[in-house]
Amino acid sequence: MENKITGTTRLTALFATPIRHSISPLIHNASFQKLGIDAVYLAFEVGKDKLPRAIESIRTLDMLGANLSMPNKQSAIEWMDELSDASRLIGAVNTIVNENGKLTGHITDGTGFMHNLQDNGIRVIGQKITIIGAGGAATAIIVQAALDGVKEISVFNLKDDFYTMIEKKLQEIETQTHCKISLYDLADQEKLESEISDSVLLVNATGVGMKPLEGQIPIKNLTKILRADLAVADVIYNPRETELLKQARLIGCKTTNGLGMLLYQGAAAFELWTGQKMPVAEIKPIILEA
Ligand code: NAD
Numbered sequence: 001m002e003n004k005i006t007g008t009t010r011l012t013a014l015f016a017t018p019i020r021h022s023i024s025p026l027i028h029n030a031s032f033q034k035l036g037i038d039a040v041y042l043a044f045e046v047g048k049d050k051l052p053r054a055i056e057s058i059r060t061l062d063m064l065g066a067n068l069s070m071p072n073k074q075s076a077i078e079w080m081d082e083l084s085d086a087s088r089l090i091g092a093v094n095t096i097v098n099e100n101g102k103l104t105g106h107i108t109d110g111t112g113f114m115h116n117l118q119d120n121g122i123r124v125i126g127q128k129i130t131i132i133g134a135g136g137a138a139t140a141i142i143v144q145a146a147l148d149g150v151k152e153i154s155v156f157n158l159k160d161d162f163y164t165m166i167e168k169k170l171q172e173i174e175t176q177t178h179c180k181i182s183l184y185d186l187a188d189q190e191k192l193e194s195e196i197s198d199s200v201l202l203v204n205a206t207g208v209g210m211k212p213l214e215g216q217i218p219i220k221n222l223t224k225i226l227r228a229d230l231a232v233a234d235v236i237y238n239p240r241e242t243e244l245l246k247q248a249r250l251i252g253c254k255t256t257n258g259l260g261m262l263l264y265q266g267a268a269a270f271e272l273w274t275g276q277k278m279p280v281a282e283i284k285p286i287i288l289e290a
Contacts, residue, residue: 016069110144112265133205146179209242
């Protein structure tokens, strides 16, 4: 179906910087076309300085809503009229829904990650998982995994600002979800090995493995740690196969990259704006080609 842009076409948008590499416009516009929805999705180069005005434009232009990415996810919180439970717990917004001028902030990264695991037959509910990273992507995954019923999460991070910032937040998530969550120093190799040994999934939620750290792995002695019945997920989708995923695949682990997370976080945003399910089966081949 070919949609025509007319006087009634509604706008959705992505506010982020850098933005020109984003495949979200491709995902959403193809979905609008396929379902015959009279809407378009455009990417706008918006950093923190322009964010308040960009958010106000959602009301001014009566947009359906917007997506936010780096560096806007945390700072958008203060401009929202309402927040979803996950958004409040994580302290970040990646999807804004406009209902007659009332803006509600949601975060769909975590649900996108969990949906992708399910899609790949990786079962984590009632199990233990280990996550490397404590930034935005990691926090979204931790919160959603805990809300969905993962039994235990071990988080490893460098002793940097992220470590200090997430310490209190993890305690709060633990109290609110009854999932056991522990934070460790990524330099503690012995602990890392023992925590992964009884985990069903290892997640890289850092940028280690993509430019400028392409070819690198966030943990040492990987071959000693990996085993064939451990699933390994990376939030990175460019490159499609990070060095971590390559090594894991060679050992026989089930692996998944960040494309599925990206697709399903988009699908959740799409549903919030339109009330309709994104036609993911038709969109998957389009993003694999992109
Ligand atoms: P962030 O800046 O909030 O967090 C960065 C994290 O990486 C921190 O935990 C930091 O301590 C850690 N880190 C930085 N350098 C490191 C190093 N050399 N060794 C080990 N750890 C290191 O970033 P973010 O928003 O959480 O994004 C992280 C990654 O997730 C990026 O690659 C981003 O593209 C990806 N991401 C993917 C999706 C998706 O849909 N697939 C969504 C969001 C983010």
